[in-house]
Amino acid sequence: xxxxxxxxxxxxxxxxxxxxxRIKELGQEVSADYEGKELLMICILRxxxxxxxxxxxxxxxxxxxxxxxxxxxxAGARTSSGEVRITxxxxxxxxxxxxxxxxxxxxxxxxxxxxxxxxxxxxxxxxRVCTLLDKAVRREADVPIDYRxxxxxxxxxxxxxLDLDEYYRNLPFIGxxxxxxxxxPS
Ligand code: IMP
Ligand code: MG
Numbered sequence: 001x002x003x004x005x006x007x008x009x010x011x012x013x014x015x016x017x018x019x020x021x022r023i024k025e026l027g028q029e030v031s032a033d034y035e036g037k038e039l040l041m042i043c044i045l046r047x048x049x050x051x052x053x054x055x056x057x058x059x060x061x062x063x064x065x066x067x068x069x070x071x072x073x074x075a076g077a078r079t080s081s082g083e084v085r086i087t088x089x090x091x092x093x094x095x096x097x098x099x100x101x102x103x104x105x106x107x108x109x110x111x112x113x114x115x116x117x118x119x120x121x122x123x124x125x126x127x128r129v130c131t132l133l134d135k136a137v138r139r140e141a142d143v144p145i146d147y148r149x150x151x152x153x154x155x156x157x158x159x160x161x162l163d164l165d166e167y168y169r170n171l172p173f174i175g176x177x178x179x180x181x182x183x184x185p186s
Pocket of ligand 1: 047104105106107108109110111112155156157158162163164
């Protein structure tokens with residue numbers, strides 16, 4: 001049996017109203033910046049899905065979306081190493097296009113750094129990063145963040161796309177996992 005989220009929740013870090021208000025602001029920023037340009041938003045599965053779909057609804061400009069999935073080598077589900085492997089590639093070409101990578105959280109930055117490196121080899125016209133959450137204190141790779149929802153402390157969070165062992169992505173808020181429930185699998 002999977003525990004109910006209440007048993008894992010230490011505190012709500014960002015409530016639904018605060019999340020949605022910030023996403024609205026980000027949507028306005030992105031809309032203004034890409035006005036008159038062709039935009040392709042790429043979401044890295046699976047954590048960024050809720051953020052992507054809410055952000056899309058705040059955009060006032062035409063845009064396309066695509067998805068990719070990656071897995072990191074030699075790491076548990078809660079940390080990532082330097083190297084990533086593509087497990088699901090894009091179905092569209094990004095060459096000559098304005099690409100915005102939409103991510104749930106940037107932690108060490110290793111995942112996004114590898115993805116950026118790979119996407120650059122395909123020669124997009126522009127390549128920017130939009131992340132809902134930024135765990136800046138844990139950064140290892142130097143990642144340029146163009147749009148940031150919230151800076152958060154070094155705590156393991158779940159909800160709103162983010163999972164704890166693949167569950168609880170549906171929660172409408174970002175919650176902190178009780179430290180005793182968060183045991184590193186490695
Ligand atoms: P990075 O390569 O260390 O930046 O890791 C990014 C990925 O790690 C995210 O896309 C998440 O899947 C996962 N991750 C990092 N921190 C958390 C967290 O606090 N909760 C849930 N997933 C996390
Ligand atoms: Mg994950």
